[in-house]
Amino acid sequence: MDWDTFREERRRAGRPFVVAHRGARLLEPENTLRAFLLALVQGADALETDLRFTADDQLILFHDPTLERTTEGAGVVRDHTLAQIKALRTRHPAGHLATDRVPTLAELIAATGGQTPLLLELKDPLFLQPGYAHILIDTLAQGGVLRRSALAAMSCCWAQRQSPSYR
Numbered sequence: 523m524d525w526d527t528f529r530e531e532r533r534r535a536g537r538p539f540v541v542a543h544r545g546a547r548l549l550e551p552e553n554t555l556r557a558f559l560l561a562l563v564q565g566a567d568a569l570e571t572d573l574r575f576t577a578d579d580q581l582i583l584f585h586d587p588t589l590e591r592t593t594e595g596a597g598v599v600r601d602h603t604l605a606q607i608k609a610l611r612t613r614h615p616a617g618h619l620a621t622d623r624v625p626t627l628a629e630l631i632a633a634t635g636g637q638t639p640l641l642l643e644l645k646d647p648l649f650l651q652p653g654y655a656h657i658l659i660d661t662l663a664q665g666g667v668l669r670r671s672a673l674a675a676m677s678c679c680w681a682q683r684q685s686p687s688y689r
Contacts, residue, residue, distance in 0.1 A: 528567065528639065541641055542566035544585060551612035552592060553583040554622040555633045568639035573627060574646045575654065580604040581627040581661055585645065594619055600646070627658075631665030640667060643674045 532539045545557025546564060558569050572585040577600060584607075589595035593610040595602070604626070611619040625633075630640070648654040662668045 532567075539568070540566050541568045541570050543570045544572070545569065548615055551614050551620045551622045553585060553624070554612055554620075555625050555629065556622050558630060559633060562634070562638065568641055569630070569634070570641040570643065571627075571630065572643045572645045573649075573658070574599050575648050575657075576604045576607055577601055578603045579654070579657065581657060582607060583625050583627065583630060587645070593624065627661050628665060631661075631667055636666045636670070638670065640671045641674060642671055649675070 528539055542558065542561030542564075544552040545554065546560040547553070547557055550557035550560055553571055558571070561569060571583045573581055574584045574587075576582055580603075582599070582604065584592070584599055586592060586599070588598055589602070589607075589610065592613050593607075594613070595607070595610040599607070607624050610624065612622045612624060614620045627642075642658075644658075646654070649658065659668070662671050
């Protein structure tokens with residue numbers, strides 16, 4: 523299903539359009555492939571996730587600006603490379619460490635076969651820069667999900683753009 527047909531599909535099905543916020547995050551580590559795939563099994567129509575850039579400009583699925591709450595790591599996400607973040611275990615909602623790793627956007631697209639609508643929250647102010655916006659668009663295009671993706675931006679990112687110190 524793509525965003526052009528979701529209203530018609532929901533009307534036909536007679537039920538609300540269900541978006542899994544960070545996947546099945548109360549049962550599995552949030553923003554992990556296992557959480558997203560479980561959400562789909564449970565009946566989610568679309569997946570919401572948060573996007574941030576690593577130090578080597580890779581797009582990962584990560585909500586917080588720092589690693590502590592959802593992984594065994596510490597520090598700012600942007601200060602770590604993809605390889606460093608991939609080496610970290612994620613934290614299960616119950617608090618123990620899980621075997622799941624932080625996925626990339628490309629990995630989520632591959633895991634869903636590019637067939638699931640995505641609601642992507644842009645957590646990183648870098649998305650305001652054309653080069654970083656192109657990384658996102660290129661990833662979505664390569665995965666064949668441009669028409670299945672909607673973007674949501676944090677208001678602080680847009681407010682920061684108006685700041686004279688933002689460049």
